[in-house]
Amino acid sequence: MELFFKYLQYEKRFSPHTIISYQTDLQQFQSYLKEAYELEDISVADHAIIRSWVVTLVQKEFDSRTIHRKIASLRSYFKFLMQQGKIESNPTVRIKAPKLAKKLPAFIPEDxxxxxxxxxxxxxxxxxxxxxxxxxxxxxxxxxxxxxxxxxxxxxxxxxxxxxxxxxxxxxxxxxxxxxxxxxxxxxxxxxxxxxxxxxxxxxxxxxxxxxxxxxxxxxxxxxxxxxxxxxxxxxxxxxxxxxxxxxxxxxxxxxxxxxxxxxxxxxxxxxxxxxxxxxxxxxxxxxxxxx
The missing domain is CATH 1.10.443.10 (Intergrase catalytic core)
Incomplete structure (x- = not known):
């Protein structure tokens, strides 16, 4: 996982703020794996496990945009693992995120x-x-x-x-x-x-x-x-x-x-x-x- 974060920093050139978000999302999923399935390694998670995590996030009333970001973080990590030859397929491919509510940007009046x-x-x-x-x-x-x-x-x-x-x-x-x-x-x-x-x-x-x-x-x-x-x-x-x-x-x-x-x-x-x-x-x- 540390190699993935270095990849985001030096090759993808993501901002420190974005990398912290990725770290938080992956650590939360890792904690879920330990608690729900007694698993340590994220790379062994399959489609069913990831889908159950998403359901848990929805039940905990996480904002839909936050869930989208967490799925995107996980998807990027599994894609990286495929590039490294650690896994053969990306289990997040068929994961469907909840629909995003149309939210207009907040702004203050001109004066x-x-x-x-x-x-x-x-x-x-x-x-x-x-x-x-x-x-x-x-x-x-x-x-x-x-x-x-x-x-x-x-x-x-x-x-x-x-x-x-x-x-x-x-x-x-x-x-x-x-x-x-x-x-x-x-x-x-x-x-x-x-x-x-x-x-x-x-x-x-x-x-x-x-x-x-x-x-x-x-x-x-x-x-x-x-x-x-x-x-x-x-x-x-x-x-x-x-x-x-x-x-x-x-x-x-x-x-x-x-x-x-x-x-x-x-x-x-x-x-x-x-x-x-x-x-x-x-x-x-x-x-x-x-x-x-």
Missing amino acids: AFTQLLDQSEFSDDYKGQREKLILELLYGTGMRLAELTNLKLEDLNLSANTLKVLGKGNKERILPLNSSLVIALEKYIQKRQAAFPNNNSSFLFVTDKEAPLYPKYVYRVVKKHMSSVSTAIKNSPHVLRHSFATHLLNRGADLGAIKDLLGHASLAATQVYTHNSIEKLKAVFEKAHPKA
């Missing part, structure tokens, strides 16, 4: 982010400007959480109003910055240099102990400030990414351009945002059309 910045009190020191910049970058660029925490000072090109991010699969992309975001970055960097004059870290964001920023801190910042303007949705960094994409689409941005900004591998992943825009169009139609 809510401005309201968030107006209502929140950001101190003028390094910590306050760090919190403000985290929010502005997530909403202003649509970048992922992992992309934010991995930003380096060398990734910034403030004279060209752009920054470089390293996305999934180690794919680089260039993101444009609006003028207010450039000003926020310049102010933050000044505060960072004043707070840590001897810090040689290449990371844009560092903690109060001068270590690279960690995901839980970003979650806390987003939840703290977004709760003042939105209590109806889950306040997470990804909501700001969804909001970025939805608001661009609502204002007529090309779907292909949004795909490139988000770093999606295919247009299919971006098309989910069109559903939110269609719902907005329906509301306008029903309110304004005489025959609606």
Whole structure:
């Protein structure tokens, strides 16, 4: 199994977050094998055993998306075992996952982010400007959480109003910055240099102990400030990414351009945002059309 995780890290170039998900899923299945069948080795599991595990997950009321991910993790592992010549066939091939409920991406209203910045009190020191910049970058660029925490000072090109991010699969992309975001970055960097004059870290964001920023801190910042303007949705960094994409689409941005900004591998992943825009169009139609 350790060889599989190294394969995901070095050959597939999966993010640390994704690899942790794979580890969790396989360890959960391994625990199930021990408890239900007194088996130690995952490779001996057959179709019937895997199907019984899926049934157990459904009975425990796991979210359908979570079950899909766990099956995908298991399927990838068995595929890897076949490539290594450890097994002859993949027992997950005929496993059917529960149907996914159609879930539209959650987003905040267009004026809510401005309201968030107006209502929140950001101190003028390094910590306050760090919190403000985290929010502005997530909403202003649509970048992922992992992309934010991995930003380096060398990734910034403030004279060209752009920054470089390293996305999934180690794919680089260039993101444009609006003028207010450039000003926020310049102010933050000044505060960072004043707070840590001897810090040689290449990371844009560092903690109060001068270590690279960690995901839980970003979650806390987003939840703290977004709760003042939105209590109806889950306040997470990804909501700001969804909001970025939805608001661009609502204002007529090309779907292909949004795909490139988000770093999606295919247009299919971006098309989910069109559903939110269609719902907005329906509301306008029903309110304004005489025959609606």
